[in-house]
Each structure stands twice: as structure tokens, then as C-alpha cells.
Amino acid sequence: MENTTRIFGIRAVIEAIESGETIEKIFIQKGLSGNLFQELNRHLKSGDFNISYVPVEKLNKLSKGNHQGVIANISPIQYISLEELVERNKEGNPLYLLLDGLTDVRNFGAIIRTAECCGVSGIIIPTTGAAPVNADTIKTSAGAVFRVPIARVNHIKDALFHLQTYDIQVVAATEKTDQSIYDIDLKKPTAIVMGNEAKGVSNSILKSANQKASLPMLGEIASLNVSVACGAILYEAVRQRI
Structure with a gap:
């Protein structure tokens, strides 16, 4: 996965969506809640994203840092319509x-x-x-x-x-x-x-x-x-x- 950028945290993923980044996949911790997560949910409803709801253990394997329950993979290429x-x-x-x-x-x-x-x-x-x-x-x-x-x-x-x-x-x-x-x-x-x-x-x-x-x-x-x-x-x- 060296050529795929991985971003961690709810705010980082929100900013990636707002900036128009091409997101390959979003991993979200099962049962996640909170105001910031609700804001992310509103952004997710605005597009067709590939989302997997996973246990926290999966996210811990993908990230050694504080992922806040959300990790996204950014594509190395730009798709067209x-x-x-x-x-x-x-x-x-x-x-x-x-x-x-x-x-x-x-x-x-x-x-x-x-x-x-x-x-x-x-x-x-x-x-x-x-x-x-x-x-x-x-x-x-x-x-x-x-x-x-x-x-x-x-x-x-x-x-x-x-x-x-x-x-x-x-x-x-x-x-x-x-x-x-x-x-x-x-x-x-x-x-x-x-x-x-x-x-x-x-x-x-x-x-x-x-x-x-x-x-x-x-x-x-x-x-x-x-x-x-x-x-x-x-x-x-x-x-x-x-």
C-alpha cells in the first residue's frame, strides 16, 4: 500500500472529502458516535463512498496512532466521470x-x-x-x-x-x-x-x-x-x- 496515502482521524477525512480528494475506501469503527462523527456522516451522505464498518482491532492494525475510529485510503490517481x-x-x-x-x-x-x-x-x-x-x-x-x-x-x-x-x-x-x-x-x-x-x-x-x-x-x-x-x-x- 505504499502508493496509497492513508489518512487518520475524523477531521482529516472530512477535510479530504471537502477538498475533493479521490477516496478509495473509508474504514469506520462499529458503534462510533459523537458530534464530529455526525458531521462526517453528513458528508458521507453527499456522495457514494466505499465504506467498511469494522471492529476497533482492525483500525489499530492499520494505524499505530490515534485514528479516532476513522481511517481512509486516498487514491494515487484521479478518476474521471x-x-x-x-x-x-x-x-x-x-x-x-x-x-x-x-x-x-x-x-x-x-x-x-x-x-x-x-x-x-x-x-x-x-x-x-x-x-x-x-x-x-x-x-x-x-x-x-x-x-x-x-x-x-x-x-x-x-x-x-x-x-x-x-x-x-x-x-x-x-x-x-x-x-x-x-x-x-x-x-x-x-x-x-x-x-x-x-x-x-x-x-x-x-x-x-x-x-x-x-x-x-x-x-x-x-x-x-x-x-x-x-x-x-x-x-x-x-x-x-x-
Whole structure:
């Protein structure tokens, strides 16, 4: 976590929120109360923050000092809005990547690195339930995390619908289809959805996607690591586009 700034104390977290810092996660002690905590609560209700309510022992492990029951991790990167991301690329032929519930930071970093190499226009992740950008992410991405725009949204499904209004086809990578990725036209504006390491793309996203695509499996193991599968799919898009 060396590349993630950690701040301690209720007042410090309030000031970080007021100054517009990008907060990855907030840890709050269970049962916390008091006037200052109520002030923090009012700030938390103004946005969509990733909050975990934890026992004091957890906070003591994260901090050797006086944390006052609240600790926050500040992101080392600045996220952009989905609207800004789409606006940046509306005149081109964008290739987006949506990550639906990806939780492993090393997979996240490897995917960012491949995305940068493939000229991906931007990556879209949910605000909560997603792998954070931390030291492991940065290291695994070989610094690509600072080169690929990343947008955070409240819900991936809402982002999917937003992209579709711009005539961007949404292709969900899944084993639950007989359609091969090699049979899909990826030369047009496209958003590729990769799912959770264990569960894959959620059913609601599969139902809303324009296309579902799989990679051929010739061996006895039925699935690929998500970062490897993502690389294979992105390079099929590259192959078609060049």
C-alpha cells in the first residue's frame, strides 16, 4: 500500500472529502458516535463512498496512532466521470473496457497494462466492490495506470446503458454462449465487459449486452484467468482494427 496515502482521524477525512480528494475506501469503527462523527456522516451522505464498518482491532492494525475510529485510503490517481470519458472519444472509434466486479489487484494491474498496449480509450469500474488502485496495481500495470483514463460509476449496468445511447456496442465476455469472439465485428465503437474472477459477468449485464462472446477452449481446463482472457479479446480487437 505504499502508493496509497492513508489518512487518520475524523477531521482529516472530512477535510479530504471537502477538498475533493479521490477516496478509495473509508474504514469506520462499529458503534462510533459523537458530534464530529455526525458531521462526517453528513458528508458521507453527499456522495457514494466505499465504506467498511469494522471492529476497533482492525483500525489499530492499520494505524499505530490515534485514528479516532476513522481511517481512509486516498487514491494515487484521479478518476474521471463516464460523461467526460465518452466526450473525449466521441469523434473517434473508441474501445472501452468495463470491469464487472473484478476484485484482484494484480489482475486489475495486468489488465490495465494490456489495455494501454492495445490502445483502449478508457476503463470503467464500479465505485464499490472493485479492486482498488494501490501499490500492487501500480506495480503490476508497469505504470500504465497513469496512462489509461479510468472512470468510476455507481453501477456498471448504468454505464452500459449510457454507452449504448452513443451507439457503442457492448460485448460481454462469457463462457455462457456458443458465439466466438472471432465472429463479432470489433471494428465499430465497442465496450468489452470482463467479469468477476469466480462468477464472471453478472446475469443482469449479460441480458443487457448487445453481444455475448467466448474464447475457444481446446484443453481440459474450462476457463482462463480473467487478465489472460481479457488480453486475448483485446488483441482480437486490435487485429481487426489494423
